[in-house]
Structure formats: C-alpha cells, structure tokens
Amino acid sequence: MKPPPPSSALHLRLVLWKAAKAVEQIDRASIRSTGLCLSDFTILEVLLHKGAMPVNAIGRKVLLTSGSMTTAIGRLQQRGLVSRQTDPADRRITHVDLTAAGRRLIEQAFARHAANFEQAFAHLDAVERADLQRLLKKLGLGLSAPAGLATADAGTERAPSAGDER
Numbered sequence: 408m409k410p411p412p413p414s415s416a417l418h419l420r421l422v423l424w425k426a427a428k429a430v431e432q433i434d435r436a437s438i439r440s441t442g443l444c445l446s447d448f449t450i451l452e453v454l455l456h457k458g459a460m461p462v463n464a465i466g467r468k469v470l471l472t473s474g475s476m477t478t479a480i481g482r483l484q485q486r487g488l489v490s491r492q493t494d495p496a497d498r499r500i501t502h503v504d505l506t507a508a509g510r511r512l513i514e515q516a517f518a519r520h521a522a523n524f525e526q527a528f529a530h531l532d533a534v535e536r537a538d539l540q541r542l543l544k545k546l547g548l549g550l551s552a553p554a555g556l557a558t559a560d561a562g563t564e565r566a567p568s569a570g571d572e573r
Contacts, residue, residue, distance in 0.1 A: 423546075430527075437523040441516035446471060446479045448520075451488065451505065451513035459504035461494070488512060 411417045438448045449469040454460065457468075466476040480503055483489040488509030494500035505513065528536065 433523065433527045437520045440523070441519060443512075443516060446475065447483055447488075448513075448516065450476075450479055450483065450503075451509060452517060454489065454503065454505045455510065455513045455517060459492075459502050461500050461502055462491075465503060483509070 435445065438445055441448060443451070446469065450465055450471075453465055453468050460468075462476050462480060463473065465471075465480075466473060469476075471479065480489060480491065484491060487506055489503050490506055492502045492504070494502060531539065
C-alpha cells in the first residue's frame with residue numbers, strides 16, 4: 408500500500424499530530440522551568456486570567472478530576488499561593504483565589520512561559536500565525552460535530568503507530 412499524498416486528510420492528521428507533540432514538549436519543558444508542575448501551573452494560570460472561581464469550575468477548565476483538584480489546591484494552599492473561601496450563600500461551594508505571593512509567582516512564571524513560546528514560534532511571521540490560528544479554529548469547529556464517521560469504536564484515542572510514519 409502506498410502512502411497517502413501530502414494533501415490527503417490522513418497525511419494532514421499525521422503532520423498535525425507531530426506538530427502537536429512538538430508543541431506539547433516545548434510546553435512541558437517551559438512549565439517545568441518555572442518550578443511548577445503542570446497541574447499547579449494550569450490552576451494558577453486560570454486564576455490569573457479568570458479571577459477567583461469555585462473549585463469545580465477550575466477543574467473543568469484544567470481537565471482535572473475532583474480528587475486531583477482537592478490535592479492540587481491543598482498543595483498550592485500549603486505553599487501560600489492560593490486561598491479558599493466558602494461561599495456564604497451556599498456552603499457547599501468553595502472559591503479559590505490567588506494570594507499576593509501566588510499572583511507574583513504566576514505572573515513571573517507566565518511571562519517566562521509566554522516568552523518561551525514567542526521564541527518557539529519565532530520562525531512564523533504574523534501573517535503565518537494568523538493563518539495557522541484561523542485554519543486550526545476552522546478545523547476544530549468542523550470536527551466538533553462530526554457526521555457519518557466510519558468507526559465502530561468512536562471515542563477511542565490512538566496515537567499514530569510507527570507504520571503510520573511516512
């Protein structure tokens with residue numbers, strides 16, 4: 408069987424997967440360089456950009472389970488980076504916010520992280536970045552409601568195998 412042509416959807420999937428893995432490697436290394444673990448960085452980043460939020464809302468944004476969120480928030484609170492406040496109107500809800508120390512830390516860490524990505528994407532000019540963003544959004548929106556996909560096990564995730572390398 409000969410490989411698909413470079414413009415085929417299957418080949419584009421492979422190119423996109425490889426690019427996503429490369430971006431993920433840069434992302435993880437950049438976050439590691441801040442001295443924070445991935446979950447702590449993402450929680451602090453959400454709080455930096457969105458402000459105080461209930462624990463469960465943060466968990467949905469950073470894709471962590473309730474148990475993982477409890478552990479991470481506890482770790483961040485022990486370090487003095489976040490505070491918890493019980494909602495006076497509904498005591499079942501706990502809001503989390505950055506402390507002054509947490510804000511200083513994530514502002515500095517996020518600035519370094521942003522600079523790392525500016526460097527990583529430096530080979531793309533402004534027009535190429537805008538084109539890439541537009542095309543990726545278009546792809547994402549088009550895939551959000553796939554119709555008629557030929558699959559018996561939808562939802563099963565599989566990374567490309569060595570045989571897929573072309």
